[in-house]
Structures are given as C-alpha cells and as structure tokens.
Amino acid sequence: MRRIAVVGGSIAAVTAASWLRVRGFEGTVTLLSAETEQPYTRVPLSKTVLSGEATDASTALPPLDDSVDVRLGTRAVSLNTRARRIVIDNGEPVPYDGLVIATGGRARRLSPPGMAGEKVLRTLADCAALREDLARAHSVLVIGAGLLGMEIASTCRTLGLQVTVVDRDPPLRRVLGPVLAQVITDAAREHGVVLRTVPGGVRLVGSRTLEGVDADGDFLTADVIVSAVGDVPAVDWLTGSGLRLDRGVVTDSRGRVANDIVAAGDAAVVRGVGRRPHWTNAVEQARVAADALLGEDVAGVALPSYFWTNQFGVEVKVAGEPAGLGEPDMVDVDGSSMLLRWSAGAAATVNHTVPVRKLRQLASAT
Known part of the structure; x- marks a missing residue:
C-alpha cells in the first residue's frame, strides 16, 4: 500500500490522516475536502462562535503534517472500487491503494x-x-x-x-x-x-x-x-460504487467497508450499533479505522460513546445512551450538581466534574 486517500475534511478525516503517520505509514496521504476552509471543529459553532464570543479562526484544527497533501475545495463525485479511483468534481481521477471515507454529513x-x-x-x-x-x-x-x-x-x-x-x-x-x-x-x-x-x-x-x-x-x-433537524450522511458520491449504503456507509466494528476501504465519523454506520454522530466517537473511530487499513490487529471502539452539551447554564456530560432507559438506578445530588447512572449501560453528570474515562467506566460497570 503506497497511496492512501482520505475523503473528507471532518475531524474523523483529519484524525485518520494524522494517525496514519503516527502508526508509521510512509506512503502518500492525500486528503480531499469539499470545503474551502482549513479543517475545523464544529463543536463550538452553536455556542461561542455563533454568539461572537469566539472567532471563526479559533475553530481551526491543528494543521496536518506537511507530508499530507491537503486539497481544499475538492469534492469527490464518484468511486470506482475496481479501478481504485476516486473522481473529483473537476473530472480528475485520484488513484488510491487504501481509502478512508470520512465525508461526514450535511444539514437536513x-x-x-x-x-x-x-x-x-x-x-x-x-x-x-x-x-x-x-x-x-x-x-x-x-x-x-x-x-x-x-x-x-x-x-x-x-x-x-x-x-x-x-x-x-x-x-x-x-x-x-x-x-x-x-x-x-x-x-x-x-x-x-x-x-x-x-x-x-x-x-x-x-x-x-x-x-x-x-x-x-x-x-x-x-x-x-x-x-436543526439532524443531518444527512454525505455518501451520495458512493452511489453505484457497490459499497453497502444504509443511511451512511456500512462498516464492521473496526471501520472496515471492503478490501482496503474503511470509514469513520458521521458518514459511517457500524453494523449492530448504527451511527454515533459525536466528536469523541469520530476521533476514536478514525484511529481504529486507520489501524485496520494498515492491517493492525486492534479491537474496535470498546468504551461507551461520550458526548456533552452546555446550554442555559447547564453542563451535561453523557457516557452511553440513556434515552429509553427510564429512571436512573443511582442519583447523587448536591445542589445543582448531579451524578447519574443507569445499570443498563449509561452514566451522566450535570454541573459535576468527573474525568471522561471515569464516567465511561462507570457507564460500563456491571
């Protein structure tokens, strides 16, 4: 494998590209992003950036290594898996030996x-x-x-x-x-x-x-x-490619889609799990997928999903999926601070400081 293409400018795409270098891949890495801005994080957009408290520039992700060929304003329009070729919007073919699909989604x-x-x-x-x-x-x-x-x-x-x-x-x-x-x-x-x-x-x-x-x-x-009614996975360009699409591109637990093709982030649907459109999942999934592409024998993302929100003066951090679990089995309340746990596999805090790893461990404890 000498040429790896990463399609997308998302946090999953950037993480996968940088992780390939961390894991020692010395071949060509090309990142194709449809957006014209340097890759950025969307997490603060609805909060501090929308309010004007933070600048647009503050959302920029750390730049990738100079050895990664980043092509901005470059949209993938089709994929030929037999020829191992991506076609971009100017008609140019981009060949690959390995492919990471991390095109995220668009607003519905x-x-x-x-x-x-x-x-x-x-x-x-x-x-x-x-x-x-x-x-x-x-x-x-x-x-x-x-x-x-x-x-x-x-x-x-x-x-x-x-x-x-x-x-x-x-x-x-x-x-x-x-x-x-x-x-x-x-x-x-x-x-x-x-x-x-x-x-x-x-x-x-x-x-x-x-x-x-x-x-x-x-x-x-x-x-x-x-x-604000959800997103649509950006996988239209994969129509006719032969890859399995089901509200995203379907992967196994390690992000594998087909031979030498992996996917991560909001565009990926893990069999038996579904989509988890959260920042933490995109990062972890991208690393696992990059490892799988390089043939590394590592397990998929094992810890419960994690996400957080801050609104109306309330900060909530969640590990697992509490929706549908009903009342929590444990509630520890101290004024406006709360720690909650569902034995079925979730934990959460409200205005309460707990390390993320500890919260996820609490969610997975039996």
Whole structure:
C-alpha cells in the first residue's frame, strides 16, 4: 500500500490522516475536502462562535503534517472500487491503494428546492451567515429540540433574542431520556424560551421565500427561522460504487467497508450499533479505522460513546445512551450538581466534574 486517500475534511478525516503517520505509514496521504476552509471543529459553532464570543479562526484544527497533501475545495463525485479511483468534481481521477471515507454529513433541510429563508447550522459558512442574520433580528424560531437546536436557542437567549423552539417530541427526550431532558427543559424555560411540542410535526409556509411554520394549525413566524433537524450522511458520491449504503456507509466494528476501504465519523454506520454522530466517537473511530487499513490487529471502539452539551447554564456530560432507559438506578445530588447512572449501560453528570474515562467506566460497570 503506497497511496492512501482520505475523503473528507471532518475531524474523523483529519484524525485518520494524522494517525496514519503516527502508526508509521510512509506512503502518500492525500486528503480531499469539499470545503474551502482549513479543517475545523464544529463543536463550538452553536455556542461561542455563533454568539461572537469566539472567532471563526479559533475553530481551526491543528494543521496536518506537511507530508499530507491537503486539497481544499475538492469534492469527490464518484468511486470506482475496481479501478481504485476516486473522481473529483473537476473530472480528475485520484488513484488510491487504501481509502478512508470520512465525508461526514450535511444539514437536513425541510424546505423544498427553490425556497429561500430557511437557516441551518452545520458548517463554518452556515455559522457566519446565521450570526449575521441574528445581529439584525429580535426573534428566532428554532425547528428541532435536539442538542443542536437547544444549543442554538441558548445562544440566542444570551444575545437577548426572543426564542421559540418547536419539535414533534418533548425537548431532548430522544437523546437524553426524561430525567436529563427535564433538567435542561426547566433551565430553558427559566431563561425565557418558549417550548412547543407539536405531535403532528411542522410544515414550512411560503412559496419562493419562507414566511413561517404551520405547527398543527398554528402559524408561527420570527425574524430568523432555523432548522436543526439532524443531518444527512454525505455518501451520495458512493452511489453505484457497490459499497453497502444504509443511511451512511456500512462498516464492521473496526471501520472496515471492503478490501482496503474503511470509514469513520458521521458518514459511517457500524453494523449492530448504527451511527454515533459525536466528536469523541469520530476521533476514536478514525484511529481504529486507520489501524485496520494498515492491517493492525486492534479491537474496535470498546468504551461507551461520550458526548456533552452546555446550554442555559447547564453542563451535561453523557457516557452511553440513556434515552429509553427510564429512571436512573443511582442519583447523587448536591445542589445543582448531579451524578447519574443507569445499570443498563449509561452514566451522566450535570454541573459535576468527573474525568471522561471515569464516567465511561462507570457507564460500563456491571
């Protein structure tokens, strides 16, 4: 194996490229990123960068070794696995001996093609555009009460904007379960956010320009309307490649997709596990996938998944998947600080300091 191509500019892509060098790969490493910016982390976009507290430049990831050929503004459009060739948007073929698929995802939109006005937050460019719109606004309507939607709502409140959040389900319930979701929901209401649950879902109203939202018969509108309704794995370019696609590219526990092809991050769906679109998982999965590509005999990601959120003055850290587990078996409360554990395989903290590794060990303890 002399040439490895890494497709994507995500944290998983950058981690895989750097890890190949750490593990001693001396051949050519080429990273193809569709974005024109140097690779960056998306974690602070909905928080400090959107509020203006941090600059766009602060999101930049540490630069890759000069030996990695980074091609920005280069979108992969197709893959020929037999010829071991990627075709990019200018028609040029990029040959490879080994391939890492780490194209991440794109923001899911609710508006039909041709309708303007719906805002999303996925990329640095999205963040800059939304920040500019918020600077001229008095009110914001957020569609989607998951982690991203509620973080956007929290940031908008710090900017003094009127905020309404609407979702088919109660806020954060699908991600955090009832106990943790209630903690943040209470904090959101205390900060003046209007939360609306619309079991029938919402419909965007407008023809060429978004005018508002039909929420089970009620018309809602605001100066800025933001959709935070999940992402779509960026795997369209793999159509016709022969790789198995199922809401992402399907891998085994070590990220292997096919001979000399691995995948990691938001574009990857691990058999029996699914997608885990979290920063920590992308980093760990990328290292495992890079090792597998080099033939290293290492296990897949073994520890429970980990993610965190900070909104409305509440910091929540989660190991495992508490949603659907019901009430925790252990709750240790000290004022506004909480430590929770579910024996079925999850643990969490609220405004409580615990090392990440210890929290993950607590989640996996029997």
